[in-house]
Amino acid sequence: MCDFCEKWKLKINSDKTKVTVFGFRRADTSTLQFVCNGQSLETVHCFRYLGVIMNYNGSFKIAIEELHKQALRAMFALLNKCRKLQLSVDVTLDLFDKLVTPLCVTVKKRIIGYWGRLLESKESKLSKIMYNQLHSLHSSGAYASPWVSQVKQILDDCGLSYIWITQKYNNINWLKKIxxxxxxxxxxxxxxxxxxxxxxxxxxxxxxxxxxxEKYLMYENQNSRQAICNFRTNNTRIPKVTGRYKGLERSERMCNICDSHCVGDEYHVLFECKNVNVMYYRKKYLPKYYVYSPSKIKLILLLRSNNSGVIAKTGAFLRNVLPLFK
Structure with missing residues (x-):
């Protein structure tokens, strides 16, 4: 057993122990030998600790890529289960936030939360001693720790620079919340x-x-819900959208399913298009209030509506009309 382990009465499993030599460059370990309990230890350039991959140069690039892959697998598995169980959108989003949550806000909040608890910890604690050293080096300009710089940047961005300057705050819950x-x-x-x-x-x-x-995302008819979503987010093949990919000016993106010589945008599809099928579905589904004397304001009101009946009728109209644009 090594002197360090002997001193602190540590029991180390040599078979599960590896050694990493940290530095800006990959160290030549061919001349180095680490022994524990009389057994030579394997030297590696990176290792996994508490689920995070630590690299020899201190970079977390590999760790980020690995976490990204894990998040994608979790997300696809979650979405697959949600589809099979036919869960509503709000439940799916809530599960996503709890199981995946790849949000920078959450990450930065946790950084500040840890930093805040670090300030409150005992001066004899190793992590507090290390932080005090890093803070001193940062303040003097001798060394800018990426993590310390990130903490300062977050506080600056939030208009809380005075907290960084004083290294004091009211309480941890208040700090995290604000x-x-x-x-x-x-x-x-x-x-x-x-x-x-x-x-x-x-x-x-x-x-x-x-x-x-949006309330329309809670509408039970999936096809209608998808049609509204596609229409609102320009994920369709109406001329306004396809013309952009063709490099056409907005004024040149004419409707290609009627001879009205009008730009095929959202307003045209909902209220103007003279295609026989479009006119039939417009009369069948869209509420008369919006169709009679249409205007830009009515277009906005229609697409912003939270009325279940209006959402259902708009979805049915778009579900039948959008496939006409090819």
Whole structure:
């Protein structure tokens, strides 16, 4: 047994123990030999600890790739089970958040939570001693620890720079809550900004003004629900969408199933298209209020509606009309 193990009365299973030499470059271990209990230990360049792969150079690239693969497998398994059990969208999303949750907000919240608990820990604790050293080096500019820099960046982004400067806060629950809320608010602001800057979302941004679960996603008819979702998110083959992939100007993306010489956008599909089948389904399904004297405002109201009857009729209309565009 080595001196360290003897001192701390540690019992190590030599068969399950490996050695990694950390450094910026991969070390030449051919001349190194590590022995435990009289048995030579295998030297490796990375190892798994508590489910996370540690690499010799301190990089977590391999760990991230592995966690990404695990998350994908978990997600596909979850979605497969949800489809078989015919679970509603809200239940599926809730399960996703609990089982997968690949959200930067959650990760940053946990970083701050750990940092906060670290500040409250005893000065004699090894992790606290290491943090104090890293913080001192960061403050002096001698060394910028990526983790310490990340903590500071998160607090700065949340308008909590004074907490970093003072290294003090009210209580851990308050800190985690305020950081989470500010990060969510920033995420929604970026989401709205990105939508506004995308010309393809010019109609979507009009009726999708809140970051929330839409009621139409709870509609029991899957085909109608899918049709509404595709229509709202430009996942269709109407001329407005396909013309973009062809490099056509918006004014040149004419409807290809009627001779009205109008741009085949959402408004045209719902209210203007003169195709016989479209006119039939429009009369059969769409509420008269929206069809009579149509306008851009009525388009927004129709696609924003939370009325179950309107959702059902809009879904039935789109389910039958969208396949006409090929």
């Amino acid at each position: 950081v989470e809320q500010k990060l969510k608010d920033q995420f929604i602001q970026r989401w709205q900004s990105e939508l506004t800057s995308m010309t393809s979302c010019d109609t979507y941004i009009e009726f999708k003004q809140e970051f929330k679960l």
